[in-house]
Amino acid sequence: MSITKQLLKDAKSNIIFAMLASMVSASAGIAIIAGINYVIEQGITNLPSAIGLYIALLALLLASSVWSQVLLVNIGYSMVFKLRKNLVNRILNTSIERQEQLGSTDIYNVLTRDVTMVSNATRQLPVAMYNSFLVLAGLLYLLWLSPLLFLFVCVVVVFGVWTDAKLTNSLQHMLTKVRRLDDTLFQHYEAVVEGRNELALNQKRRHVLFDEQFLPTAEESRAQAAKAEVVWAVNLNWTTLLIFFIIGVVFFAGLKIESVGQDVVIAYILAIMFLRTPLSMILDSIPTVIKGNVALQAINRLDLNEDDSAADTKQSTSIDFNTLQLKQVQYQYPTHNGEAGFTLGPIDFEVHKGELIFLIGGNGSGKSTLAKLLTGLYKESSGQLLLNGTQINDSNRSQLKNCFSAIFPSFYLFSDVVDTHGSSQDDEKITHYLERLAINSKVSVQQGKLSTTALSQGQRKRLALVLLYMENRQVLLLDEWAADQDPVFREVFYREILPQLQRDGKTVIAISHDDHYFDVADRIYKLDYGQLIQFDVHQHKLFSAG
Ligand SMILES: Nc1ncnc2c1ncn2[C@@H]1O[C@H](COP(=O)(O)OP(=O)(O)OP(=O)(O)O)[C@@H](O)[C@H]1O
Numbered sequence: 348m349s350i351t352k353q354l355l356k357d358a359k360s361n362i363i364f365a366m367l368a369s370m371v372s373a374s375a376g377i378a379i380i381a382g383i384n385y386v387i388e389q390g391i392t393n394l395p396s397a398i399g400l401y402i403a404l405l406a407l408l409l410a411s412s413v414w415s416q417v418l419l420v421n422i423g424y425s426m427v428f429k430l431r432k433n434l435v436n437r438i439l440n441t442s443i444e445r446q447e448q449l450g451s452t453d454i455y456n457v458l459t460r461d462v463t464m465v466s467n468a469t470r471q472l473p474v475a476m477y478n479s480f481l482v483l484a485g486l487l488y489l490l491w492l493s494p495l496l497f498l499f500v501c502v503v504v505v506f507g508v509w510t511d512a513k514l515t516n517s518l519q520h521m522l523t524k525v526r527r528l529d530d531t532l533f534q535h536y537e538a539v540v541e542g543r544n545e546l547a548l549n550q551k552r553r554h555v556l557f558d559e560q561f562l563p564t565a566e567e568s569r570a571q572a573a574k575a576e577v578v579w580a581v582n583l584n585w586t587t588l589l590i591f592f593i594i595g596v597v598f599f600a601g602l603k604i605e606s607v608g609q610d611v612v613i614a615y616i617l618a619i620m621f622l623r624t625p626l627s628m629i630l631d632s633i634p635t636v637i638k639g640n641v642a643l644q645a646i647n648r649l650d651l652n653e654d655d656s657a658a659d660t661k662q663s664t665s666i667d668f669n670t671l672q673l674k675q676v677q678y679q680y681p682t683h684n685g686e687a688g689f690t691l692g693p694i695d696f697e698v699h700k701g702e703l704i705f706l707i708g709g710n711g712s713g714k715s716t717l718a719k720l721l722t723g724l725y726k727e728s729s730g731q732l733l734l735n736g737t738q739i740n741d742s743n744r745s746q747l748k749n750c751f752s753a754i755f756p757s758f759y760l761f762s763d764v765v766d767t768h769g770s771s772q773d774d775e776k777i778t779h780y781l782e783r784l785a786i787n788s789k790v791s792v793q794q795g796k797l798s799t800t801a802l803s804q805g806q807r808k809r810l811a812l813v814l815l816y817m818e819n820r821q822v823l824l825l826d827e828w829a830a831d832q833d834p835v836f837r838e839v840f841y842r843e844i845l846p847q848l849q850r851d852g853k854t855v856i857a858i859s860h861d862d863h864y865f866d867v868a869d870r871i872y873k874l875d876y877g878q879l880i881q882f883d884v885h886q887h888k889l890f891s892a893g
Pocket residue numbers: 447448680681688689708709710711712713714715716717
C-alpha cells in the first residue's frame with residue numbers, strides 16, 4: 348500500500364468528521380449570505396427573530412469552522428508524525444546494502460526536505476478542504492438562485508478548471524525537476540561540510556566546487572522554482588479575471604434577460620464576491636500540495652523496506668554461540684554504471700567459540716565485506732552460513748546479528764552506554780573501562796551518559812571499544828581497530844586486551860595489517876581479490892583455506 352493511502356486510511360474517521368464539520372460551516376456561511384440577500388430583496392418583517400437567526404447562524408459558523416479546523420489541523424500534524432515514524436522505522440528495517448546504495452545524502456534529504464514538504468502540504472489540507480466545501484455550497488446556492496445563470500457559470504468554471512489542470516501538470520514537471528536538482532544540491536552541501544579541511548586548504552578545489560558545481564545547480568533550481576511560482580501567480584490572476592468576467596456577464600445578463608431579475612443579479616454578484624476568497628485560497632494551496640506530492644514520490648523512489656514495525660515489536664532471541672561456518676559463500680556487489688560489482692568468494696571458513704582469528708589482506712581485497720557477511724549485515728548471494736550448525740536465513744538472521752558486537756572503520760559513537768538488552772549501564776563499570784583504555788581523563792560518565800564524544804580518532808576508537816565491552820556480546824569483530832592507535836597502545840591492544848578478551852570467553856575476529864602481532868592469533872586468514880587463504884601463523888606461510 349502506498350504511503351499516502353496508508354496515512355489516509357489511518358485518519359479515515361477523523362477525515363469524515365472534519366468533512367461533516369466543514370460542510371456545516373460552509374452551509375452556515377452561505378446561509379448568512381443568502382439571508383442578507385433575502386433581507387435586501389424582501390426587507391425585514393420580524394426584526395428580533397431575524398437578529399436571533401443571524402446570531403444563531405454566526406454561532407453555528409464559528410463552532411463548526413473551529414471544530415473542522417481543529418480536526419483538520421490534527422489530521423495534518425498526525426499524518427506528519429506518522430510519516431516520520433513510518434520513515435525512520437522503514438530505514439531501520441532496510442538492508443544495510445540498500446542503505447549503502449542510497450547513500451546518507453539521499454536519506455537525509457528525504458528525512459529533512461521531503462518530510463517538511465509533505466508537512467507543509469498536509470497543513471494546506473484543512474484550508475483546501477474547508478474552502479472546497481464553501482465553494483461547493485456557494486455553487487449550489489447559485490444554482491438555486493438561477494439555473495440559467497448557473498449554466499453559464501458552469502461553462503466558465505469548467506474552462507477555468509481545464510486551464511488549471513493543464514498548468515498543474517506543467518507545475519508538477521517543474522517542481523519534480525527542482526526536487527531532482529535539490530538532490531544534487533544536497534550532495535554539494537555534504538561536500539562543503541564534510542570536505543571542509545580539503546576545501547580550506549585547496550582554493551582551486553573550492554572554486555571548482557563553488558563556481559562550477561554548486562552555483563550552476565543552485566541557479567537552475569532557483570530559475571525552475573521561480574518559473575513554477577510565476578506560472579502559478581499568472582494563473583491566480585487569470586482566475587481572478589475569470590471571476591470578474593462572470594460578474595460582468597451576470598450583470599449584463601440581468602439587464603438583457605427578463606427572467607433574470609435585478610435582485611438575482613445582486614445576489615449572484617454578492618455570492619461570487621464572497622466565493623473569491625475561498626477560491627484563491629484553494630488555488631494558493633495547489634503548488635504546496637504538488638510539492639508534497641513530489642516529495643512523496645521521492646520517498647517512494649528510495650524503495651525502502653515496506654516493514655514499518657518498530658524494533659521492540661520484532662523477536663530478538665539470543666543463543667549461545669558455538670560455531671559459525673561459511674560454506675561456499677559468495678557475495679556480489681550490484682553492477683554500477685555498467686561495471687560488474689566486486690565478488691567475494693566462494694569462501695569456506697569457520698570460527699569456534701573462544702577463538703581469536705585475524706583477517707588480513709591488501710586494500711580492497713574484501714576484508715570488510717567478509718566482516719559484514721559474518722555479522723549478518725550483508726546477505727550472502729549464494730552458499731550457506733551455519734550458526735551452531737543451523738543454516739541462517741531471513742527468519743533467523745537476527746540471531747546471528749545478536750551474537751556480534753563490531754567496530755567498523757566508519758563507526759558511530761553513541762553517547763549513551765547500553766548493554767546487550769539496551770539497558771543503561773552502571774557508571775562504575777564504565778569508568779573502569781575508561782581507565783583501562785586510558786581515556787578517563789578525557790571522558791567521564793554520568794548515569795550511563797558519556798560527557799563527550801568529541802575526541803581524536805584514536806580516542807574515539809578506544810571509546811567505541813568501551814561501548815563494545817559494555818554491550819557484552821559473545822563475538823567481537825574489530826575492523827582495523829588498532830590502525831589509529833599509537834605504538835604503545837597498539838602493544839597494549841594486541842598483547843593485553845585481545846588475550847584478556849579471549850580469557851573472558853569472547854570469540855574475537857580482528858581485521859589487521861599488524862604483522863608484528865600475528866603470533867597472538869589462533870588462526871589467520873588472508874583475503875586476496877575476494878579469495879580466502881589460510882595463513883600459517885608461525886611460519887607466515889599461505890595454505891589453502893577450509
Ligand atoms: N558499498 C559498496 N558498494 C559497492 N562496492 C563496494 C562497496 N564497498 C566495497 N566495495 C568493493 O568491494 C571491494 C572490497 O572492499 P572491502 O571494503 O571489503 O575491502 P577491504 O579489504 O576491507 O579494504 P581496506 O583494507 O581498504 O579497508 C572493493 O574493491 C570495493 O570496490
